[in-house]
Amino acid sequence: MSKVCSITNARPVKGSKIHRRGLAKKKGGIGQHVTKAVSRTFTPNLKKKRIWVSELKRFVTVKLSTRALKTVTKNGAYATLKAAGVV
Structure with missing residues (x-):
């Protein structure tokens, strides 16, 4: 079963989610650090x-x-x- 809209032709697109580690400075931590960008799909x-x-x-x-x-x-x-x- 395809994930495509019949009218707008909207379909899944690839993107990425950024993994962060650590507590934000404004919340009392030492700052967040980016560890990796993980691929995902937006459906x-x-x-x-x-x-x-x-x-x-x-x-x-x-x-x-x-x-x-x-x-x-x-x-x-x-x-x-x-x-x-x-x-």
Whole structure:
């Protein structure tokens, strides 16, 4: 099952998390030190939704991000799905 949004094409991207060690100076420590940069993936917040399209008089099941769900609510289901090439 792919982790790609049907409307916005949001997909996982690679990034890094910086590991730090020690207590910050403002908290009474001797300062934080960077020990390593560890790779990680940032995944989109995907939901599988059944959206009622009144023009087609049927439900359409799509996997979309929560950002895309907001776009569907704002612009309408048929217009958004048609622009994305889903319908």
